[in-house]
Amino acid sequence: MxxxxxxxxxxxxxxxxxxxxxxxxxxxxxxxxxxxxxxxxxxxxxxxxxxxxxxxxxxxxxxxxxxxxxxxxxxxxxxxxxxxxxxxxxxxxxxxxxxxxxxxxxxxxxxxxxxxxxxxxxxxxxxxxxxxxxxxxxxxxxxxxxxxxxxxxxxxxxxxxxxxxxxxxxxxxxxxxxxxxxxxxxxxxxxKLNPPVAPADGLEGGALLVGQYLAALEILSEQEEDELHVAMLRGVVARGHTTVLFKPHPSSPVRTGDRLAREAARLGARLLVLDAAVPAETWCAALRPALIVGCFSTALVTASRYHGIPAAAVGTDLLLRRLSPYQNSNRVPVTIIDATVPHLAQDGTLGEPLLTSTADLHALLVAVAYAMRAASLPERRKEAVAFLAAHGRGELMRYFKKRRLSALGLPGGLSPAKRTLLATALPPRSRRRRIAVRAFEAAGLERDP
Known part of the structure; x- marks a missing residue:
């Protein structure tokens, strides 16, 4: 074979x-x-x-x-x-x-x-x-x-x-x-992997920023992606890091880092772009950064899991709002990072993660997965309903869209009466009303008993 x-x-x-x-x-x-x-x-x-x-x-x-x-x-x-x-x-x-x-x-x-x-x-x-x-x-x-x-x-x-x-x-x-x-x-x-850098380069213990190709995927504009990286830079510098390493995503298109370089110069930080074809995990193993910061990169998890390097997230709240449709496959990685990794503010403060229990994270992901792909996971509906009913208007509802919950007849969405009222309140013969009526009719097929 x-x-x-x-x-x-x-x-x-x-x-x-x-x-x-x-x-x-x-x-x-x-x-x-x-x-x-x-x-x-x-x-x-x-x-x-x-x-x-x-x-x-x-x-x-x-x-x-x-x-x-x-x-x-x-x-x-x-x-x-x-x-x-x-x-x-x-x-x-x-x-x-x-x-x-x-x-x-x-x-x-x-x-x-x-x-x-x-x-x-x-x-x-x-x-x-x-x-x-x-x-x-x-x-x-x-x-x-x-x-x-x-x-x-x-x-x-x-x-x-x-x-x-x-x-x-x-x-x-x-x-x-x-x-x-x-x-x-x-x-x-x-x-066994070694990045093209020697210990004498004095890069150990700095902060490592990991980029992603969000603009190429049309999730963010190029300007918004640049601003996301700048927010990461400001946060780590505010925490006292003067040496900052930036690792672009390997699939990201070639773009200049002028915006990031100018901000680093303004802040008085030493910025080094790690543009070699080497994954972030290799840099972490060799340079042992004091902090790794990203949006929803897997490197945030691997750095913490395999090297004990503290991780922080920036911009996940923006991504949760921007990902479209709700079924976008990036939603689960964003949810995991947003819920379990401390958030870094531009003033250098670190927030507390929403979840620290694996069981709680699993319950959240089951509900998110069902909302994403209800047709392929019908056996998970009861778990999703129980999770949503238990959390009502709590912080964890940030991972769901009311429109999506309404379409699936799940707790947290609009009630059948409100759906009907909303549909009838829209102007007759309008495109918005036709879309709403079709969505509500589809939702009625999956309405809870």
């Missing part, structure tokens, strides 16, 4: 490497191929993860490394899905090109509901599938429905224990069992 591992980020490749080292993919001797995919908007401007200085420490686990971008060029990995009638032709092509003959395959993929995983699992229609998670999205619901037959071939969900003891909700509707990648295997991989 040949095992094909698909990775779009260096962090994903690190997760796979740790799973292999821990024996999660069986003993050595099997043929293993790493298929690298650059899913950024413009891959030609992206960074090939195989050229990262850290990749050499990972690549030895694979018999060969191939580029999925090159295999399907000029098609884009995130946008291409072969036509159903062409699947057998594509499988024959790749089996011949990759020397697979007719042997059985195991695919290890990330983000199962989207391409390239969606394309590959459809092309290799008899391959067993392992889904591995390289971030916080595994704690949320499956983003979209899977093609026929794919759910039944998924044998397990491999994941890091990013939030200790928290059970993933991803693929629950398919009865897929979860399997942990051991902490010691992952930290062993981390310790």
């Amino acid at each position: 040949t095992q094909i591992f698909v990775a779009s980020t260096l962090f994903g490749a690190m997760t796979v490497a740790a799973a292999i080292d821990a024996g999660r993919f069986g003993p050595p001797g099997r043929r293993r191929m790493l298929l690298v995919s650059d899913n950024t908007a413009i891959p030609e401007l992206g960074r090939d993860l195989t050229l990262s200085p850290d990749f050499a420490a990972l690549g030895g686990r694979f018999d060969e490394v191939r580029s999925w971008n090159a295999e399907i060029s000029p098609l884009h990995p995130s946008g291409w899905m072969p036509r159903g009638e062409d699947l057998m032709l594509w499988e024959r092509l790749f089996r011949e090109r990759w020397g697979l003959a007719d042997e059985p395959l195991e695919l290890a993929v990330e983000t199962i509901a989207a391409s390239p995983a969606r394309a590959l699992t459809s092309i290799f229609s008899e391959a067993l599938i392992t889904v591995y998670s390289d971030g916080l999205m595994s704690y949320g619901p499956t983003r979209d429905g899977l093609p026929d037959g794919v759910g039944g071939r998924i044998t397990r969900l491999l994941h890091l224990d990013l939030v200790e003891g928290l059970a993933p909700l991803l693929l629950n509707e398919h009865g897929v069992p979860c399997e942990l990648v051991p902490d010691d295997a992952f930290t062993a991989v981390l310790h």
